[in-house]
Amino acid sequence: MKNVYRVVSLLFAFVFVAPVVWMLVVSIKEEGMKIVTVVDWFTPPYSFAVYDQILSATKLSNWVLNSFGVAVCVTVLTVIIAALAAFVLSKLPFRYRSFTFFFVLAGLLVPGEAIIIPLYQVAKDMNLLNSYEGLIIPALASPFAVIVLKSFFDGVPNDLLESVQIDGGGTWRIFRSIMLPLTRPALASMAILTFIGSWNNFLWPFLSLTDDNLFTLPMGIPTLMSSYSEDYVKPMVVNTIASLPIMLLFLIFERQIVKGVSLSGIKG
Amino acid sequence: MRMSKLRADIQALLYLLPFLVIYILFTIWPMIKGVNMTFYKWTLIRKMKYIGWDNYSRMIHDKDMWAAIGHSVIFVVLTTPTMVILAIVLAMIANRKSRLQRLYRSVFFLPSVLSVAVASFLGLFVFQPYTGLVNSVLHLVNLLPENTEIFWLSETNLSWIAIALITLWWTVGFNFILYLSAMQEIPDEIYEAARLDGANDRQIFFRITFPYLNPITKTITMLQIIASFKVFMQIYIITGGGPLDKTRPIIQLIYQTGFKKNDLGYAATMSYMLFAILLVLSIFQYWLNNRKGANA
Numbered sequence: 001m002k003n004v005y006r007v008v009s010l011l012f013a014f015v016f017v018a019p020v021v022w023m024l025v026v027s028i029k030e031e032g033m034k035i036v037t038v039v040d041w042f043t044p045p046y047s048f049a050v051y052d053q054i055l056s057a058t059k060l061s062n063w064v065l066n067s068f069g070v071a072v073c074v075t076v077l078t079v080i081i082a083a084l085a086a087f088v089l090s091k092l093p094f095r096y097r098s099f100t101f102f103f104v105l106a107g108l109l110v111p112g113e114a115i116i117i118p119l120y121q122v123a124k125d126m127n128l129l130n131s132y133e134g135l136i137i138p139a140l141a142s143p144f145a146v147i148v149l150k151s152f153f154d155g156v157p158n159d160l161l162e163s164v165q166i167d168g169g170g171t172w173r174i175f176r177s178i179m180l181p182l183t184r185p186a187l188a189s190m191a192i193l194t195f196i197g198s199w200n201n202f203l204w205p206f207l208s209l210t211d212d213n214l215f216t217l218p219m220g221i222p223t224l225m226s227s228y229s230e231d232y233v234k235p236m237v238v239n240t241i242a243s244l245p246i247m248l249l250f251l252i253f254e255r256q257i258v259k260g261v262s263l264s265g266i267k268g
Numbered sequence: 269m270r271m272s273k274l275r276a277d278i279q280a281l282l283y284l285l286p287f288l289v290i291y292i293l294f295t296i297w298p299m300i301k302g303v304n305m306t307f308y309k310w311t312l313i314r315k316m317k318y319i320g321w322d323n324y325s326r327m328i329h330d331k332d333m334w335a336a337i338g339h340s341v342i343f344v345v346l347t348t349p350t351m352v353i354l355a356i357v358l359a360m361i362a363n364r365k366s367r368l369q370r371l372y373r374s375v376f377f378l379p380s381v382l383s384v385a386v387a388s389f390l391g392l393f394v395f396q397p398y399t400g401l402v403n404s405v406l407h408l409v410n411l412l413p414e415n416t417e418i419f420w421l422s423e424t425n426l427s428w429i430a431i432a433l434i435t436l437w438w439t440v441g442f443n444f445i446l447y448l449s450a451m452q453e454i455p456d457e458i459y460e461a462a463r464l465d466g467a468n469d470r471q472i473f474f475r476i477t478f479p480y481l482n483p484i485t486k487t488i489t490m491l492q493i494i495a496s497f498k499v500f501m502q503i504y505i506i507t508g509g510g511p512l513d514k515t516r517p518i519i520q521l522i523y524q525t526g527f528k529k530n531d532l533g534y535a536a537t538m539s540y541m542l543f544a545i546l547l548v549l550s551i552f553q554y555w556l557n558n559r560k561g562a563n564a
Contacts, residue, residue, distance in 0.1 A: 001469075005361075005364065006366070008361075009361045009364075009366075009368070009372065010368075012357070012358065012361060012372075012376075013368075013371065013372055013375045013376075015437075016375045016376055016378065016379060016437065017375050017378070018401065018405075019379075019390050019391070019394050019401065019437070020378065020379070020382075020390075022390075022394070022401050023390055067383070080286075081286045081287050081290070082287065084283045084284070084286060084287065085283065085284050085286075085287035085288075087283060088280045088283040088284050092276065092279065092280045092283070093276065094276050094277045094279075094280035094281075095273070095277050096277075097280075100284065104287075104291070107291060107295055107296075108550070109547055109550045109551070110295055110299060110543075111494075111498065111542070111543060111546045111547075111550075113498045113500070113519055113539070113542065114539045114540065114542045114543035114546060115295065115298045115299050115302055115539065115543075116522075116539065117302060117305070117522065117526050117532055117535045117536040117539050118298035118299070118301040118302035118305055118536055119294060119298040120526075120532075121298075121301065121305065121310075121314075121532065122293070122294065122297060122298050122301060123294075137290065137294070138290070138294040140286075140290050141287050141288075141290035141291035141294065141295065143291070143295075146287065171279060171283075175283075196380075196381065199381075199383060200383060200384050202384050202385070202500075202501040203500060203501070203519070206501075206523075207523070207527065217383045217385055217386070218383050218384050218385040218501065219385075220385075221383070221385035221386065221389060222385060222389075222505060225389055231399075232393055232399065235389060235393065236393075239386045239389060239390055242383055242385070242386050243382055243383070243386050246381050246382070246383070247378065247381060247382075249381075250374075250377075250378065250381045251374070254373075254374060254377075257377070257381075258373065258377070258445055258448075258449075261377075261441075261442055261445040261446070262445050262446060262448070262449035
């Protein structure tokens with residue numbers, strides 16, 4: 001019985017890594033080689049020639065940088081903006097607090113996909129199409145991040161805040177030196193979810209970009225693929241270059257990522 | 269006294285300002301503007317002509333739209349139960365004590381970090397006839413006779429299966445982790461007590477693990493339905509909505525109507541149909557959660 005479990009487990013693991021391994025193996029084959037059976041994976045020659053070719057002849061490395069740059073900007077700014085708003089909603093009494101809270105909460109019900117057409121028109125009117133700003137700014141207000149962070153801020157005891165006030169500290173000091181340090185795990189988790197979300201964002205870049213210097217990976221890769229038809233080596237090199245950085249990041253930050261995702265269960 | 273209250277309000281507003289400005293400009297305002305757009309014939313270069321409710325009556329009779337919604341529903345039906353079951357199975361594998369525990373955890377989540385374009389193209393190549401990974405492996409283990417090929421992507425039913433499998437592989441990692449963390453919260457003593465009472469593995473799963481996971485299962489199911497309903501990119505890359513538009517989901521139809529047929533007004537109208545469906549699902553999800561909270 002124990003062995004049955006083990007075999008089934010290994011089989012699942014194989015199914016999950018096989019496409020990635022296949023991608024890596026095919027990417028270091030020589031162009032024009034037929035890779036038909038799994039046995040072919042393990043037969044040399046191998047070569048990195050196509051990597052040089054792709055990196056020098058295409059804008060792929062630009063697109064990797066664009067994807068990272070946009071994701072980093074979106075992540076940092078989203079978390080800051082959401083933390084500021086969540087702090088107010090959690091700890092600062094003001095007149096329209098419950099109204100503001102419901103106003104933000106209502107945003108959870110607005111599916112981005114359903115307002116993409118008018119968003120396009122709005123961005124166009126504001127001259128935001130085909131620019132980094134246009135990729136970044138519309139993504140920065142995340143009601144989800146605000147609501148989740150607020151629930152974490154709610155968990156910070158008010159006594160702590162009052163002790164800062166007694167020492168003569170203002171709200172900004174409370175925010176900077178009490179709230180942010182105490183909720184760092186939640187902020188990190190939110191950052192990770194935002195990063196993955198931005199990294200995978202397709203629809204908005206797809207609609208708003210026409211300049212291929214600004215493309216992010218999900219936009220750029222399809223334009224490359226359509227020109228390769230003979231064999232898989234070039235496409236797999238493209239896929240590999242696009243994936244290696246994010247896979248390395250994943251392996252380094254695995255624990256935090258897993259924590260961040262399990263936090264997203266709060267969404268429900 | 270009154271002064272300090274005003275000061276508190278102003279201070280709060282300053283903290284909220286960055287969020288509210290962007291939220292109103294890029295979520296609330298488009299939402300309102302979109303309603304306005306539905307009453308116009310509205311092109312990309314903004315030639316507008318007021319046409320009243322025409323877009324709506326056209327939508328009600330639009331067979332293509334109903335077909336596209338149907339395709340999105342097919343995708344939801346194909347992916348939701350499989351996604352939930354597979355996530356539980358994977359979580360059980362990674363939750364069992366073994367030397368490979370950490371490896372399983374990384375491996376099952378790994379595809380989720382791939383860019384959608386990479387995941388989709390990888391899937392596309394994996395399901396290719398003659399040279400694809402799936403057919404090669406099927407040949408290798410003799411499940412598929414020599415000299416026959418399965419044309420996964422040129423037949424509607426098979427392409428649905430391929431799309432669903434690729435999506436499962438790519439995104440099940442998120443649900444897997446939600447289940448895994450929920451499973452780790454089940455106290456060991458419960459299992460030990462059950463074993464002392466002579467319960468077998470199956471009984472333990474159906475009497476303890478599964479009931480314990482019930483709330484998270486509801487949450488994951490609803491989130492999955494909503495997420496699956498918004499499918500677009502993988503299908504767009506893998507089949508392009510074909511063969512013969514038979515896999516075209518609603519978002520792709522909205523995109524094509526707006527940007528290929530230059531009919532933004534009608535595209536906006538259809539997106540409110542999508543909005544309405546998603547809104548109903550989200551409200552249902554809130555209701556479920558609040559009920560869950562009330563019971564807890």
